[in-house]
Amino acid sequence: MKGVSTNHPDVERTDRLTAADAAAVFRLAGAAGDADGAYPLSEHTTLHLRHGGDRPAVHLLIRDGADVVGYAHVDTTDIVEGAAAELVVHPLRRRHGYGRALATAAMAVAAERDPAGRLRLWAHGDHPSASALALSLGFTRVRALWQMRRSLHTPVPEPVLADGVALRAFRPGADDEAWLAVNARAFADHPEQGRWTLPDLRTRMAEPWFDPAGFLLAVNADDDTLLGFHWTKVHGGDHDPIGEVYVLGVDPAAQGMGLGRTLTLAGLRHLREQGLSQVMLYVDEANRGAVALYTALGFARWATDVSYSR
Known part of the structure; x- marks a missing residue:
């Protein structure tokens, strides 16, 4: 604006x-x-x-x-x-x-x-x-969305999976509906992300940047039930490539297992393996738990988007 x-x-x-x-x-x-x-x-x-x-x-x-x-x-x-x-x-x-x-x-x-x-x-x-x-x-200022960034040249700890949890890549066509269901529960209070539909998902899957290998799922090792996910993204084009923690979510039923930290680290390591030197993410300023997690993992505030309401 x-x-x-x-x-x-x-x-x-x-x-x-x-x-x-x-x-x-x-x-x-x-x-x-x-x-x-x-x-x-x-x-x-x-x-x-x-x-x-x-x-x-x-x-x-x-x-x-x-x-x-x-x-x-x-x-x-x-x-x-x-x-x-x-x-x-x-x-x-x-x-x-x-x-x-x-x-x-x-x-x-x-x-x-x-x-x-x-x-x-x-x-x-x-x-x-x-x-x-x-x-x-x-209008009144009502919401701020932070962009945070981190270098991938600094150490990224090894992710530790909880007992009974496995990590695998997203399977287009097979995991679509299960992912949408967990995404809706994980972002039930989010004004944009929680409303995603199948066409929203498939539109992004059709984008040139989409790579299922960078769409990481934490699942129950016994029955493959989806517990959480870290969808990474790589920005390129006219500037130096930069990775993104695109969407990170955990099913509310799987909270308390440390999956947020584990999935974040797994995604950061994946992006570093692609030869990237930096990673970014967006997080709501009011989401103190997420801000604390990302800050502890080496992210710092880079820029701010603001919503005004009338």
Whole structure:
């Protein structure tokens, strides 16, 4: 979410982007990410732009001739938490009212779908301009998501499995439903992760980065019941590769077995074996147990994404 001013540019609204407009949005997001040091769109939004999906969204665009210089993605499908939006303005077009216009248009979309007009705005990178815009429009800072990082050149202890627990790789097609069930239980209180469906899982499995060998499962050694998992990811592209603790979860019924630490260490060792030098993860600032675990394993806070609510 970027940009603050008092002008009123035209905002175009559509329920479906053309391939050309989606490509223009990715160029815009790339320019903003390069300037700010934080990519302005979440994975959920990026996948929706790339693949579409079964969750509808409203797209808001500001154009300067043939160029898309402002964009907002508004997801109104969460009836519990309310609509959520992400905004981005080109670095060379800021302070012209684009951010305020996009945020105001997103508020109008939310009001159409929800009589209470609830809306959450995500600011990736916690930039002061985003905070100023959100607060000026009556939003309140409600949630912070930390990005933490760790070097893989420092020692990674050997993971120790509890008695009766085995570690193996995810089997696409065979483990899908069992993983979704454990994921839903492990993240029952999580506003995004716990809602994943089979199409959500398979969309990510179709991504070029997906590697089942890095999707580690802790299972009961006797009957192969899934107890927990550590799904790792490798980011590459235009920058040096970096590993990620993508999703780490333990079935509530298997809590107390030390699986969180064991699975984290197993994943870190897997990523190091791929020749990576660094690993990152995202964790909710309020999840003190997870923050304590990752801090004890050598992670430190790197950046912050903030959610504002109205």
